[in-house]
Every structure is written in structure tokens, then in C-alpha cells.
Amino acid sequence: MADLTLEDIAKQAGVSRSTVSRVVNNHPNVRGEVRQRVLQVIEDTGFHPNAAARTLASQRSWTIGLLLPHSVSFFFTDPYYPHLTKGIAQACNQYNYTLALFLVGTKEDEEKIFPRVSRKGLLDGVIVQAGHHGDQEIIGHLVDAAMPLVVAGRPFRSDNVSYVDIDNINAAASAVSHLVRLGYQRIGTISGPANSTVGLDRKEGYVKTLKERGRSVDDSLIAEGDFTEAGGYYAMQKLLPAKPDAVFAASDIMAIGAMRAAKEAGLNIPDDVAFVGFDDLPIATLSSIQLTTIRQPVIQFGVKSVELLIDQIETGNTTPRRVILDTELVIRESCGASRRK
Amino acid sequence: MADLTLEDIAKQAGVSRSTVSRVVNNHPNVRGEVRQRVLQVIEDTGFHPNAAARTLASQRSWTIGLLLPHSVSFFFTDPYYPHLTKGIAQACNQYNYTLALFLVGTKEDEEKIFPRVSRKGLLDGVIVQAGHHGDQEIIGHLVDAAMPLVVAGRPFRSDNVSYVDIDNINAAASAVSHLVRLGYQRIGTISGPANSTVGLDRKEGYVKTLKERGRSVDDSLIAEGDFTEAGGYYAMQKLLPAKPDAVFAASDIMAIGAMRAAKEAGLNIPDDVAFVGFDDLPIATLSSIQLTTIRQPVIQFGVKSVELLIDQIETGNTTPRRVILDTELVIRESCGASRRK
DNA sequence: CTGGAAATTGGGAGCGCTCCCATTATTAAT
């Protein structure tokens, strides 16, 4: 089990270093019998080629980085991030890549992480979870460093980067349309932060829908949240005086916080106030009132990001590509659809 | 920004490769003036030494792996894991290590991940989140491969491995004692799965306490959960016929599921049935009834694991060490303490 | 059989660093 090298295996199998390398890397042009013999020695010895040596010689590390900037606090507060991470990890595993995780919290974190991410010989490419205003800098860095890059979510300046996203505007619109269709008159929204594309787009979908339906947009029915449960709770408290009869929250976790505030205010869901969330994470079905929500394919989101990135790494083609995934309105209890029909 | 090497920097600064290396690695024995000159060139060019070359030459990758086996499903279901991950990521960052994340879900995942984790030249050490019965195999592998290793949580066979843990038995005991002290008569528990040390230990703390207090242990007041919200919900439903007046749940997320079941059954919390959870994750304060719980220092858990591991890596001392972190009972509403006093 | 093409195999060079040792410059002490 000691530190074996290609040369050791070669000696034991009575061939050359090169032949062992060919076997390990599944190159053709090795006689079947020889390949078997080498494979046997590898099996017996439990040999694995040294990753660093391989990386140095081939200039490929088979490692990709996942960079979660400005989102560290959310990472543990909004189950969306763990789910995304899971999709990415799964896909990495499938394609035989190792996943390096970079959680950026503070400014000092940035300073330590940036060089590491762009340093040669560590990562073949990077996935950046973006959509926050401050992310532009990192993305710029990475583009400058000619690092293969895929952004998960639409970046603020989205030219010349590949990204995977959903159509947040239309997805939000479909949620709000649903509420309009059910006859609600005072539809409010709890939006995401204004410095995030997701926050902006989902709010835009809300505004757009109301306008299209000839409704007025009332600022007292719009509150900004921060994608946390607590944020949803406080946003709802701000909305309460305006007496909304329905609320579209820009994430499930905020919807749950908002429902908590509504319940504490003595309101009945969905009779006094209806809710639609966004994400359709498992928590949506675990609250005491099943949440109507927009389903987005989170795992798929991760998988697609990895696939796009690997394609870039392996073909060298860095032409920006974008993939927009489908969303779907999932009707459950919280919107009151069953009672209003 | 192109691919610079030590040699390039050396040429530009008019020194040798070795001197640049000394500067980069902060070795002494470089004249101040020379050091400044080299630093300047590095700054100007944005040079970073190639990670793979460095790893190959020094046999140190400055990367540690976090292996989450059998827990992938929980990873996204119990916020405990993201929090642990955060602590580990933070500490890695602080000590200038890169974190590689390995989520093991299926059997095929294992087969792909095991060789990668034990392969030379990729990881300097590994943290395994353990406590599940099936983890023993991986740990054995890693020990055989002489890979520096720290287990987060007590492994089933805990000899000859370093680990970080809390005293689950006594922590659970303090939760149950609290309920006894408040005068509850029919104290039930929702335990973790029997194939986990955590599940077993917390249940043992429950049983031990009841016995010490001269209470009988009633099997109908013990239900097994799986550390998910849904698991807590179903476990509570099983407990309901036995009419517990208090329940100790082995995790916050299960407590929340259990409270949902209780509310649906028309019970009042804490008047009809009181609850104590375990973990003190942020969700504990976000449910409509603030959860009394056992606080464990999750972030600290991650940080300690990293520190123990790095010590092992850097000193080469693999003598098994164990660190037991403190827990604390946090009294809020769900146990009814305020009304019973 | 024989020659030439194709398949197989081996070895050198090199990826970019660290580490060691020999060399040279500097300092302090006589």
C-alpha cells in the first residue's frame, strides 16, 4: 500500500512505464494480454496514479470549484443552496471530477479565496453561484484569468459568460396570474433583495402581471425580504397593515416566515390571506399548510451547470452559452385554489 | 496573466528560481532589498505558483476532503450538515486549505469516491462525518491508507481514530432531566435511527435518566425517527396513542415535525404536550413555538475537526485524539418551563 | 517467404515546483 508509482507497476508487470500509463488511461494500442497482466498488478497492489503528478503533466486537474460568494449566510438559511450543491456534487461524481467548495463570507475570505481559485494547477473550471450585485468582480477576475466558467443564475452583466438559469420573470408572473385568476384583489409580494437578479426579476414578474391585468401596483403591498425565514416574517409584518388577501413570496422559506407572521396575526390561511412561494423545496410540503409554489429544477440546475462547464473544459470552446430551465406552478393548499373554484 | 513560472519571475527580478521560491514561501535568508524586488514583480505580474507542481514537489496538497457518507439525503433535509460544512469551510479558509467535498449517496458513488479520496497527491487529510453504522468500512480504508483522518462524530469503532464529538448521552440526559424536573409524567422520545451512534446515545441518555429517577421506561413512548421533519412527524403520530405529556426529540428538525403532528392532533404546545429538541439550529427559534433544545456548537465542531486534522498533517503525529465539546440546555417556550414554575 | 504498413512498446523530455548542497558574498572577530 506504500507509495507506488507507474514505474513500480511497470516493473512488476514486466512492461514499461508508458504501457502502464496507457492501461491506466484506457488508451488503445495495448495488447489484450498485456493489458490484463497490468490490470492484475494494479488490482493486487491497489495502485492509483498520483493526482498531482498527473495534473502537472497533463495540465488537467479533474477538479472544479464551486464558489458561493456573498451567500454564505444564506447557504445555511435557505435550503436552496444545499440542494444546488447536491446537484453539482452528484454531477461531478458522475463525470469523475472532484468538487472543491469555496464559501466566501467576509472580505478576508475573498482575499484568500480569489488567488486560490484562479491559481493554475488547482481547478479546471469554476461554477459561480451568482445573481448578487457584488459578484461581478469575481466573475470579471475569472474571465480575465481565462478560467472556464459557468454561472449558476443570471449574472448582472451577463454578456460573455455562460450561465444556467430559469425564467424568473415569467415564472413569477405565472404565480401572480394564478392569484389573479383566483379572484384575489389585494395581491402583495415579498421580494428578494434589490441587489440580486433573482429578487429583481421575480418582482418584475409580479409588477408586469398586475399591469397586464389592469391592476394598479401599490407600494404598500410590496415588501423586501432577504431569502430567510425571518426576513419573510418581518416583511409580512410590514405588509399586514395594507391588508393583502394574497401574497407572492419570492422563495419558499420566506413564504413560510410570512405564513408564520400571518398566523400570529390571527389570520387564516388561505381564507384570510393566500400564499404562493417559489422553489418547491421539500419544506414546501412540510409546513402545516401545504405551500403552492413555483417548482424550479434545482438538482437539474446543478447538473446542467456542471455539464456546461465540463463541455467548456474538454472542448476548449468558451463561446458563452445559456441554458434556461423550465419551471412549473405547483398548486397546493396555501393559495386557496380548491376553495375558490 | 499568461502562464508564468517561478523561472519567469526570477528572470524579471534578476534572481534565481530558488530565491523566488524562498520569497513566495516566506523563507528567511533573503536580503530585504531582494525580497522587495521579487515581491514587486510578483505583484505586477499577478503570479501564483502552480498548485500541482507545488504539490508534486512537496508532497503536500493543502487540500482536505470532507466526506459525507450515507448522509447525502440528510444533507439537505437536516440543516445540521450545511452548518457543519460551513464551520469546516471557514476553518479551511482560515488555515489556507482548500476544501474538497464528497457527497456519497449510492453504492456507485462510493466506488468512484473511495479511490479518489485515498489517491496520493490529492488530499492531505480527510474529515469523515460519521456515526452511521456503514461508515466503518470507509474509515477502515482510510486508516489502512495511512491518510490523516478526523471523524466528526463518534464512529462505531472508535479506537485508533481521532474524533470530535459531544457527550450525547449526558446532553440528552440533561434534556430529559429538565422535563422530569418540570413534573412531566409521561415523557416520550423520538430517537434517531438505531444504526447511528447519535441515535443510540441520545436514546440511552433518555433511558438512563428515567431509570435514575425511578421511572419506568415504556416502549410505547419511544419512537424511532430518521432526523427528518417528516420522520419526526410520523414518529409523533406513533407516540400519540400513548398520550405523552412531553417529548424529547433527538433533533430540532424532528421536534418541529413532531410539533406539527401534535398541533394537527389538536394538542396545545406546551400545555398538552411539551417538547425539547436537540441541536439549537436557527430553525429552533423560527417555529411558531420557540423550541427548548440542547445547543451543540456546530460551527465549533467543524473548526475543531479541521484543527485536529491539520495538526495531524503538519506534525505527522497520528496518535488518536478525541475532543468532546460542551453542550448546553437552552430553555424557551416549547418545554413549558415558564408556565410550570 | 518477403516487404511494407500498422500495431505495439520503450524511453526521453518536460510539466513547475521544492529541497539540498555547493558556491559566493557579507560580516565579525582577531
Added chain:
DNA sequence: ATTAATAATGGGAGCGCTCCCAATTTCCAG
């Protein structure tokens, strides 16, 4: 000024692999 110490520097070897090319073997048609 001379020598012995120490500090600073440069260059070779080597980490373990991949990739290329040259050498060898195998194969098949004539």
C-alpha cells in the same frame, strides 16, 4: 588586513506523471 564564521544565492536532482517519437514487433498481401 586576514580568517573564520555566517548569510545569501544559484543550480541540479527529482517529485510521478503524460506525451511524443523512435524502435520494435506483428500482421497481411503479394
